[in-house]
Amino acid sequence: MDLNKKFTPETWPEHPERATLEGKNKFVGFWLFLGGETILFATLFATYMALKNKGPSGFGFSTQELYQLPLVFVMTLLLLTSSLTSVYAMHHMKNYNFKKMQLWLAITAILGLCFLGLEVYEFNHYVHEGFTFGNSAFSSSFFTLVGTHGFHVAVGLVWITLLIFRNAKRGLNLYNASKYYTFSLYWHFIDVVWVFIFTVVYLMGVIG
Amino acid sequence: MSSVAQKRGFGAALWDWMTTVDHKKIGILYLIGGGFFFVVGGIEAMIIRLQLLKPNNDLVSAGLFNDLITMHGTTMIFLAAMPILFGFMNYIMPLQIGARDVAFPFINSLGFWMFFLGGVFLNVSWFFGQVPDAGWTSYASLSLASPGHGIDFYAIGLQIAGGGTLMGGINFLVTIINMRAPGMTYMRMPLFTWTTFVASAMILFAFPPLTVGLFFLTFDRMFDANFFDHQMGGNTIIWEHIFWIFGHPEVYILILPAFGIFSEIFSIFSRKRLFGYPAMVFATVLIGFLGFMVWAHHMFTVGLGPTANAIFAVATMAIAVPTGVKIFNWLLTIWGGSISVTTPMLYALGFIPSFVMGGVTGVMQGAAPLDYQLHDSYFIVAHFHYVIVGGVVLAILAGVHLYWPKMFGTMLSETLGKITFVFFFVGFHCTFLIQHWLGFWGMPRRVWTYMDGQGWNTANMISSFGALLMAIGVIVLVINIIMTTVKNVRVGNDPWGDGRTLEWAIPSPPPFYNFTQTPLVRGLDTVWIEKQEGNATGLTFAEPVTDIHMPHGSIIPFFMSVGLFIAGFGAMFHQETSWGLPLLIFGLAWTFVAMAMRSLKDDLGYHVTKEEIQRDVNNASKGGQN
Amino acid sequence: MMKGLKKWRLFSLLAVLTVFLAGCGQEELSTLLPAGQVGKDQFKLLMLASGIMLFVILVVVAIYVVALIRFRRSKLGEDFIPEQVEGSHKLELVWTIIPIILIIILAVPTVYYTYKLGDVKAMEEVTDDGKAKHLVVDVTAKLYWWEFEYPELGIVTAQELVVPTKEKIYFNLKAADVKHSFWIPAIGGKMDTNVENLNKFYLTFDKESEGLKDGVFYGKCAELCGPSHSLMDFKVKTLPRDEFNAWAKNMKATEDGNNVANAAGEEVFKQSCIGCHATSGAGEGGTQGPNLASFGDRNRVAGFLKHNEEDLKEWIKNPQKVKPGNTMPSFENQLSEQELDDLAEYLLGLSVEQ
Incomplete structure (x- = not known):
């Protein structure tokens, strides 16, 4: 594959992420990987459901009192918006508009960073209330489920930052198009998982 | 192999193997790694059987015995059986579908090194004197109560090795989906490729629960979490569910590739197309699917209630149907064929009655109320050894003999092979058949010793004697391998004479790019079809000779795995030492930096030119090996 | 052909068939x-x-x-090429x-x-005067011994389960430390004793154990529970209902004192053992060590050793050597040989079956 091959929006293929065998492999492989990740999160969800509100005798925490929906709602908005901005980025990628793609990805990253900041704030708040990781089975399962999601967000941020800077000077080609594309897949996946966390953990915790 | 390669020194060769991304070399590495752990697990088994030779024996202490059974089970499943099968999948599957490598050569290498270093991590526990001792299932209440770092080695070692396996699974799936040669439709894929495909899909869905379970265990033991501590609201049954949601598919992950190897063997050595190929494929997929629906049959005595037990009992029995379909299709494959009893065929023929016996005892245990008696008795020990040794290990031994000439270009001795078979096969039945009765007679499993006067003495002695025969069989195999390697009589493309699939139409061992030209596949058993139509090479090409694109080798996979290895020790010691936490961070950072290097540095591979390929072809046709 | x-x-x-018939095992545990x-x-x-x-x-x-x-x-x-069916x-x-x-x-x-x-509904059934209709035994598995409590009868014993024949006996099973599994092979299949919940099941005992080789059925722990898992045996004595009633009455009576076979041994017991072991069979379970009210009637020491003075002394002197990982401390240096003799005689004299 020639990295220096120059494209124009006209010669740029319709599915640049799948235009090479490597890209196609990455595309299929990443979808499969996300399948595995789904099972991973499913296991975490199931454990959380089983251990929700469970603690030692005299345990003082419950989902109703602990969670603060307004904060979580803001976080949800941030992450959902970032998913949308990553869609814009991929739109520009397909049109061979590198600069706009980079811009939208940067916005995506910033939104993700804000989300992560709020999550750190949220966790910190819980810990100050005494709801620490080792406090109970409930706290362990909560921090592991939501924390694993947070960890995925962090990994995604590092990933996209590296991609943005690594390719800043050389622009789009068929080699990195699939990298950008898999990132966007990953980001949507994280978003979907968050929707489930928002519903199952927070909404059902406060209301249900 | 070029002459340049042979003149290199040891250091260069070692570097070559450590950096290789060639699926064939990685396959051989898997075989070597898995073979090493197979011997380790075998020695552990021998000590177990020696300890149980007579009542009130004190050859090993009670604590050490629990170490041995735990490490025997864990080693054999995760570090021996799976890697060896991965070796075959890696080596053979791309050849069978006419590919030049797997989809992600780099990740393939990473998968191997993670398996290997994870396995080393687990076994380092012996040198610390703190060995996993809660059984290969590590049920939570006991694994939390277990003192020392034994269980930590288990949790972290399997985490690293399991990660490698998951990558391997995804890699095989993508390879099969994307890289089949022209004409190789799904329904023309050899059955070994099909079973690799289904087993890989099962890995993809079964290993994440294990990952999560092991994290829970790690967090509980090392990071103050309370998933399984019932006094803190935790629940140990969660571990049992998670473990078996992984653990049951795991046994099918092992047995399906074994089925694949036997399907190839029956077909080759009966000179006959596999009977009912579509039914075989369908049965494979169905077994893979049902494999996820039956995990709770390992938990009939846990107290899940009659409704859950009844549902899982019936689901379990249902698996017998597709398995039966397979058995009868194999029987009908040899029926009407021309059976040549070579060593691989001998194993395949030994497999049928052995596996049927293991299968039917499985159905017996699927009957929940009966399982209340059989569960955790020696009956279950007999049952799973019948399926795993009688199925998987026989397949591995058969595969070693079948594919040895393809991998190393020289044939294992048929005579010694048959001697191995006789010792191993007789020893196997001698060891495990009698254990069914030990279970009936009330002997629980995982017992360090037993009192005299319970009627178990003779049976245990017979069983231990059988283990000795199996050990002799394995030793003969090792001798066979050494002698064959020393003699090094070279063989051609199709040493068995009746090869039916693509791997038998290319040189043994194949050149590193596998196929000089991508083949065109014209049906199931394409090489057989070509040869029957008079094409002696067995191949029709889909393209002219062109430059071949190949990936570069890389040491980064090794380094990434080493980082995880280091981080594992950091996690283990972070509570009692000041250097634990820094070491954990250092190890993870190391891995991350290695990964970032891979990501930031473009690696576009290189091209093998037309001229080089033509030169190789000419050399080969002149009959010269060098 | x-x-x-x-x-x-x-x-x-x-x-x-021959193997099958010849291989029926031993009556007390097959x-x-x-x-x-x-x-x-x-x-x-x-x-x-x-x-x-x-x-x-x-x-x-x-x-x-x-x-x-x-x-x-x-x-x-x-050269034969078969038809490619x-x-x-x-x-x-x-x-x-x-x-x-x-x-x-x-x-x-x-x-x-x-x-x-799996039908344990009858467990809750009561007669008109509010008593349970069926005998219920609460089994607690501990490292590495078994406690059997009869809540309705107000008695507790250990290591040797005593039950009446020819009726359904219901069991509540739980573990006090790590998971174990309760199994009496000759009577019926096993059930796990979990740490976090009660498991319930029933068994019936059709045959009196008196005629058996050791006069008892053998019970086993079937779930790996640590180094001494294989030594975590218990025994089952089955009696006709009236004999069982008599046994239960005698057990209850031990709250007013036991047979004292050796008074000096009793003194030793009161100084060294009573912190963990009770000699009154009346009351509830949950003690640190096994209840010893009927110790002299049992079949084995520690579940598997011979029931004689020598093995008993060996056990008291160094329990860790005999049954690694159990929670009883060693008395080798605490007690003199004379004290051990007295203690052993006292313990073996603890009986409710005269």
């Missing part, structure tokens, strides 16, 4: 000689399953042997449907017995 095959088949059948309704039900299922499975094995082996005899290359010639829908249907039928034959009784053996 067919004749030879028939003979072979008959022979193998006989061989299997699942093949069930001495209770639960075990008998499970044995019936075993026979049905074995029959079906034996049939399957025979069919497979028969086809296999015939194929091997008829289709050897040495017989057919080196693709398959047969009819045959595929046959070996799909027949196994399904066989499995249904097995599945129906399986489901039936699963519900039958």
